[in-house]
Amino acid sequence: MINGSHITLGLESSCDETAVGIVQDGRKILSNVISSQIDIHTRFGGVVPEIASRKHLECVNSVIDLSLKEAGVTMDQVDLIGVTYGPGLVGSLLVGVAAAKAMAFACGKPLVGVNHMQGHIASNYLEYPELEPPFMALVVSGGHTNIVNVVDYNRCETLGSTRDDAAGEAFDKIARVIGLGYPGGPKVDKAARNGDPEAIHFKRVYLEPGSYDFSFSGLKTQALNYLNSERQAGREISVPDVAASFQEAVVDVIADKAVAAAREYGRDRIVMAGGVASNSRLRKVLGERAAEYGIEILKPAPVLCTDNGVMIACSAYYEGKKGNFAGPELDAVPGLEF
């Protein structure tokens, strides 16, 4: 408690970021410390789980200390601890869960287990202090592509998800094939800016009419077939054109489905979340299509789109308000669903 306001500490370690954020009254960011492992994993072309968990272990304590220091908050003043318990890599999650449980036990603080995906949606409450449910959420990241109907702070239903590859995963894989490297999303985004999105036509996969599910595996195969046939024919491949055309096919389907879901459920706002939410083309196309129907697009700043601790703190704050506390039996759940 500081001058009557509630202080939440949020800890996130589900993938390659060790992050701790401190939030006042669920909405105001006091500190947001993120220790990224991207440099380490770039060498391997992706996150290496064993290295990831070791790195989390090495830096979790200093990230906690730094976050408290930057916020000007002492552990005594923290009212609630929130931690991501899934989905993610088991070894990575365990480091955060163990650290949070130890802190909660040692300092006598209540603990909340947070669903990482719920956290991504919550990042919008920090970007937009006036935002309140209900709204439609579009969560796009390396492991997820979901359209979520957010009914209340703690209540949401998934209307659609990917049946094979996530959008970010599709970007990662195609980036690897055309030699752009890791992380694929930002690299494809950047390369695409110099390319023609209509240079190569990749078929859009919409699945059954009315479905909000996604499938990007076929698109990946189409792109591979294209690259193979061009190579066999001895033709030069334009990396910017492939990146732009591939990205356009992904973005087209995501934007159409998100807008269709918002319209069907009568939502006037679509809230973006997850790493791929910072894709510049997706932001632009979705914004244009939504505007045709008077739907507003909310998009958090890129720093809030990546994995961070403040979104976990925010989500924990609202879970805590509902009394959804966790005990010492809290465990990592790598395959946690919404």
Added chain:
Amino acid sequence: MREEDAKQRVLRAQNEEDTKRIAMDIAGRLHAGDVVALIGDLGTGKTTFTKYLAQGLGITENISSPTFNIVKEHYGGRLPLYHFDVYRLGSGQELIDIGAEDYFYGDGVSVVEWADLVMDCLPEDAIIIEISYGEREGERIYRCAF
């Protein structure tokens, strides 16, 4: 669509329907503790093959790519299915470190995508299936060493 070879069976699928038939047929012959090692390039359909293998086991939930989580567990079928994607792992040892042996020698069937990256750590009697592109678009060749 079947060619006999001295060491391995070669199955050809002209389309996804054929893949479905092949995978479901294999699923019918799997036992608890079996490890299916899938080897094939990006886009050859390892996850698609696994999807039909799961159907053959009677699993009704959707099988999506486990690349992000490394392993996904699926229940509700004749046997549990543990679906691995080791694309992001650096070595077989890392697979052991995340507890893979508990799955391999457990009460279900394990499927490992990108198995060539971790061959040294798979059980010796793993069921190896190599998937490659055929000559025509959509065609896939399955080389089964069992």
